[in-house]
Amino acid sequence: MPSFVFAGVGGQGIITVAIILGRAAVIEGKPVLMTELHGMAQRGGKISVEVRIGDYKSAIIPSKTADAMVAFEELEAVRNISKLKEGGMILLNRRRIHPVSLTIKQQNYPDQIVESELKKYATITVEADRTALELGNKRVANTVMVGALFSTGLLGLDEESIIAAIKESLPERHWECNLEAFEEGKKLVLEQSAKAI
Amino acid sequence: MAYDSLLGRGGRTEFLLGNEAVGRGVYEAGVSVAATYPGTPSSEIGDVLYQVSDKMGIKFEFATNEKVALEIAAAAATGGLRSFVFMKHVGLNVAMDSFVSLAASGVKGGMVVLSADDPSMHSSQNEQDNRFLGKFAKTIVVEPSSPQELKDFVVSAFDLSEEIGHPVLVRSVTRISHVRTPVKFGEVRGKNEWNYKKDTSYVLMPENAYRAQAAVANRLDRARKSNRSKFFNRIYGDSSTLIVTSGAAYNYIDEALQMLNVKARVMKIGLSFPLDQDGILKEVELAERVVFVEEGGPFLEEQVLSICALRGINRKFYGKLNGYVPMSYEMDVDRVVVFLSEIYGIEHKQTYGGPVLPNREPVLCPGCPHRATYYVAKMAMKQKGLRNVISPTDIGCYTLGYYEPYQMGDFCFSMGSSVGSSSGFTMSAEEKVVSFIGDSTFFHGGIPALINAYHNNHNFVLVIMDNSITAMTGGQPTPETGPPFKKVDIESVVRGIGINNVFTIDPYDLKSSLETFKKALGTEELSVVISKRDCALEADRKKSPSEMKVFQINQDKCNQCYNCVRNFSCAAFYTEDGKVFIDSELCDGCSVCSEPLVCPFNAIEVKE
Known part of the structure; x- marks a missing residue:
């Protein structure tokens, strides 16, 4: 019965990712709950x-108690870290969106706090934004993260149901690039795990 | 269309937001007429009905405010149709006058009023518990706990309403309306026929209103005794500790008990008013102690305690009234564990406290015309030598003008309160008053107050930030939306009142907007500035790929004066080691920051 936190900034397509996973669970007849703020x-x-x-x-x-966090933005990863169980996994998109309150005072992004907190957990970096750009569509970064999360094996969902859920959640003209993004996301995590071994 | 799946046959299961499930529920219930004014956390119900109400055979509309919406539904119910009105919790305050009358008059067709409350105020000015308003108005009150129940209870609420001839208030909260989960569809019922007969109970002049009071008491008594009431409540578990709970709070009980490794008998109340007194008392009598866990005020707690007092039943009671259960904010498993561990006398470890992080305040979107409006308004005040301006603001995206660097939000109570309070400030204060309101909010609650201000010779500047959409709730239409609707023109409305000093500006044109603002500020009587520009998110949807561009800072030209980040403060700017950059992922390409009034060094240019 895994639990996941998705954290980031409005406009990153986070709710869509969670809906895809929810639908995949429904396809498999599994109970699922999702809440958003x-x-x-x-x-x-x-x-x-x-x-x-x-x-x-x-x-x-x-x-x-959360098994993993999928973070689309670094500071927001840290903000939600208290949900994560000890030894929980973080999939981190290397993206920094500066809070306006810092920019007004010409302050830098708070790298140090971010790094020191993330160190405490098993953090896997997923260059989702960069991968999406390489695929020619920056909007599919969120689907790269879906692929990455799938690769961890924590979801307990089949690939077919996730693919079906992607198709159910997006218009047909966006299927191809999102399925490609899903594949690339899978690879990113597999490569990192291979390196770790 | 996205919501067509809600039209599917009974027995199907879909992954739905609680509010989407409500949309399905009113279809199943055979509703004929529905209305709302958008407000989070109820907005998506309106989005569903706006898209598919025709296919559902429901006449649905976005009304100018919640009171109008409620009256639309009430009239439909007089003729035997099933009607539905829904709103966020504070919207019921706006509809309250007619809501109280509705309970007094009763209904012929089933009528359900849905209030989506917002414990913890995720997007509201308070966390009022509208169950109290339902009881106050003497309507029936029903509380679901999950999206499935939200749908099922709405359908059953219509049946109960029609059986008793009395309106039902369904109380949802953020963590039901905004939870997604699989929801199983029921069968779709047929609709009632319009069958109107004149009836004095709808004319609440004193002699009829006097008679109505006795009828209300009678209807509530019948609701209490109705067999349908059994449908809403559940009880399970074997223990001398009875937990009385309802709504979203119920969802956290089982997991908290499991974590603490203790047992309880759980009584989940779905029909919160009028209570099934005998059923509840039977359980209280069997228990040694009773714990009340509910979100909002001590609604069930007060009712149960008063019944116990009348029947001479005493137990150990734990709830909000004696401080065991917190009075404010939404519940979750963690919070329930904290107070249950105290009640059960179990030691419980303190939870993790995280590092102190820079906050990320909500911000106006890159390209938002409101930013440009605030920027020039502030500049105009400065150039006119106006210090300590008092700026009432209102409910909408532009409320974010409260934050740095604009800091133009000195008073914000409710929809339309910017205008009424401006009159009060003008009567009382020596400072200049410049207030802000959005287009949809102006139509909702600003117009009577503006008439008041004009009629009584109040001198202030009202800025109507007109983006032609209800932006903050997700882009619902407003009275300015065109065909098939009749378009209402704000400037004509304002001039129609008799106000002469009316200035319409395009906020993207900083230079001319600045001059206009200075003129308005120099006027010695009431003046209105209409700052008109489409919501940036809407405008983006209409942009062709060739119109997409982003800007960057030319570091050779940048003088590091920081005016752009300190005063214009677009969310796409950031600084690193003193240098200013534009995040090209965020830049909307609106080009306003490249104007000399923001960057006097022309350092902001199109990125090739």
């Missing part, structure tokens, strides 16, 4: 989505 801003605000696959009633994941 996105505050007041349409774009640029902090976003967190929680997904629990299994027989739960609470959509909100209790502290320190």
